[in-house]
Amino acid sequence: MSVIAHLLAGIGRRVLAALATIGRVVLFTARAFSHMLRPPFYGRELLNALLHIGWLSLPVVGMTAIFTGAALALQIYAGGSRFDAQAVVPQIVALGIVRELGPVLVGLMIAARVTSSIAAEIATMKVTEQIDALTTLSTHPMKYLVAPRVLAALICVPLLVGLGDIIGILGGYTVAVNNLDFNGAVYIRNTVDFLEPLDVISSLVKGAVFGVIAATMGCYAGMQSGRGAQGVGRATKSSVEAASVLILAANVALTGAFFSI
Amino acid sequence: MIRFEDVHKTFGTNAVLRGLNLEVDKGTSMVIIGGSGTGKSVALKCVLGLVTPDSGRIYVDGQDTASGGDRDAFLARFGMLFQGAALFDSLPVWQNVAFRLLRGALKRPKAEAREIAVEKLRRVGLGPEVADRFPAELSGGMQKRVGLARAIAADPEVIFFDEPTTGLDPIMSGVINDLIREIVVEMGATAVTITHDMSSVRAIADNVAMLHAGKIRWTGPVAQMDASGDPYLDQFIHGRAEGPIDPVR
Ligand SMILES: Nc1ncnc2c1ncn2[C@@H]1O[C@H](COP(=O)(O)OP(=O)(O)OP(=O)(O)O)[C@@H](O)[C@H]1O
Numbered sequence: 368m369s370v371i372a373h374l375l376a377g378i379g380r381r382v383l384a385a386l387a388t389i390g391r392v393v394l395f396t397a398r399a400f401s402h403m404l405r406p407p408f409y410g411r412e413l414l415n416a417l418l419h420i421g422w423l424s425l426p427v428v429g430m431t432a433i434f435t436g437a438a439l440a441l442q443i444y445a446g447g448s449r450f451d452a453q454a455v456v457p458q459i460v461a462l463g464i465v466r467e468l469g470p471v472l473v474g475l476m477i478a479a480r481v482t483s484s485i486a487a488e489i490a491t492m493k494v495t496e497q498i499d500a501l502t503t504l505s506t507h508p509m510k511y512l513v514a515p516r517v518l519a520a521l522i523c524v525p526l527l528v529g530l531g532d533i534i535g536i537l538g539g540y541t542v543a544v545n546n547l548d549f550n551g552a553v554y555i556r557n558t559v560d561f562l563e564p565l566d567v568i569s570s571l572v573k574g575a576v577f578g579v580i581a582a583t584m585g586c587y588a589g590m591q592s593g594r595g596a597q598g599v600g601r602a603t604k605s606s607v608e609a610a611s612v613l614i615l616a617a618n619v620a621l622t623g624a625f626f627s628i
Numbered sequence: 629m630i631r632f633e634d635v636h637k638t639f640g641t642n643a644v645l646r647g648l649n650l651e652v653d654k655g656t657s658m659v660i661i662g663g664s665g666t667g668k669s670v671a672l673k674c675v676l677g678l679v680t681p682d683s684g685r686i687y688v689d690g691q692d693t694a695s696g697g698d699r700d701a702f703l704a705r706f707g708m709l710f711q712g713a714a715l716f717d718s719l720p721v722w723q724n725v726a727f728r729l730l731r732g733a734l735k736r737p738k739a740e741a742r743e744i745a746v747e748k749l750r751r752v753g754l755g756p757e758v759a760d761r762f763p764a765e766l767s768g769g770m771q772k773r774v775g776l777a778r779a780i781a782a783d784p785e786v787i788f789f790d791e792p793t794t795g796l797d798p799i800m801s802g803v804i805n806d807l808i809r810e811i812v813v814e815m816g817a818t819a820v821t822i823t824h825d826m827s828s829v830r831a832i833a834d835n836v837a838m839l840h841a842g843k844i845r846w847t848g849p850v851a852q853m854d855a856s857g858d859p860y861l862d863q864f865i866h867g868r869a870e871g872p873i874d875p876v877r
Pocket residue numbers: 639642644662663664665666667668669670671711
């Protein structure tokens with residue numbers, strides 16, 4: 368009996384701690400957004416963040432998308448040929464990339480690339496008292512460090528997802544036309560005719576949400592970092608874990624919201 | 629000007645400040661000495677709100693620092709040199725020094741801010757060629773001096789120096805001691821300096837306070853330091869291993 372009570376108490380504590388963390392993260396996100404709206408604004412910081420989160424992520428996003436699109440086309444062709452449905456390759460590639468794989472894989476790549484670097488950078492700043500120094504120089508760390516990064520992710524990641532969608536479809540196209548004997552013009556027409564505006568909108572909205580998750584989790588973990596090199600390591604690891612899991616969970620919720628009727 | 633009243637601060641089970649009382653007068657130079665880990669840095673951070681005391685009050689010009697008010701205006705009156713320099717490693721040296729002058733209420737044109745930065749760097753013994761380097765490219769002592777230049781860049785009323793001469797060669801220590809003295813005497817600033825260097829204490833202090841076991845053990849004018857009759861202070865200023873202060877803390 369007491370063992371069960373012990374177990375339940377343990378679970379209860381964990382749940383409470385998790386809820387408290389969720390509360391803190393939500394509050395943190397709200398504060399980040401409120402700082403975006405109130406001056407002073409740090410334009411240079413925003414430009415820097417746009418460069419790092421957006422522009423410099425292009426290669427990895429492009430590569431992820433093209434390989435995924437190509438593999439998807441091969442799989443659908445192979446699977447489809449079992450019941451003579453090879454012709455659906457363009458439609459299913461488009462649907463799969465735009466609705467799910469584009470946003471999710473770009474989101475996860477951003478979590479790997481951007482969340483980790485934000486968390487490590489801010490955690491190092493915390494550990495070396497640079498955050499304290501910012502405060503004493505009358506500069507709010509939330510405004511100077513967090514708000515520009517979250518805003519940049521909110522702007523860039525939907526664009527990256529949109530681009531990833533196009534490149535992913537092109538990956539499928541390349542394989543289909545070169546290896547699977549599809550006609551190029553027909554492939555493109557089938558894709559364009561098949562996609563609905565809602566597919567594209569959902570893709571971009573997912574991108575925006577995933578971008579905010581990725582940047583916020585990086586900033587949050589960095590600001591909460593413990594002391595020393597170990598603190599920085601932990602902050603980085605937990606930020607990427609949290610961002611990845613949250614992105615996948617948010618994806619289910621968003622897919623449900625957009626398509627479950 | 630700054631008054632600590634019964635300030636307590638505990639980290640976990642580590643009771644660092646246990647009833648700190650101290651007064652720093654306007655336009656004077658206070659030096660805080662005390663063993664490593666006694667909470668000297670924490671005490672300074674409490675004034676700036678970087679660390680929140682568990683209990684007790686800190687007044688600046690009679691105003692309770694915990695009473696809210698305009699934080700930016702409050703912090704604009706202070707300059708702080710951190711023990712580890714805490715330079716922003718994403719910015720070149722001159723932008724570190726001129727940080728306050730490049731944004732916010734004290735914003736100035738870029739060229740003017742740079743000019744001020746180069747002048748402040750000169751005062752801490754660094755040439756203009758250092759201005760465009762990044763903090764990571766500097767030696768520890770140079771970083772410290774850049775941190776010092778940043779602390780004094782906007783000519784604050786109150787300046788906190790956390791171990792300004794640690795890691796500097798003796799000549800450079802002398803330059804920095806003179807600079808701190810000059811800032812107090814000529815510019816009328818109030819300075820609180822933490823140091824372990826007894827020659828520095830004699831060079832820059834009007835008053836000395838010794839922190840031990842979370843409280844001020846002794847405080848008074850620097851001239852009376854040698855005749856205090858306090859065994860703790862005597863042991864500390866003469867650097868004796870034997871005495872009332874336990875070497876293992
Ligand atoms: N953020 C913090 N979290 C936990 N403990 C802390 C924190 N800051 C300081 N401490 C602890 O408080 C104590 C006093 O630290 P502080 O840095 O004020 O010492 P100090 O007197 O400045 O020593 P030193 O002369 O070596 O710089 C130390 O035991 C330190 O571990």
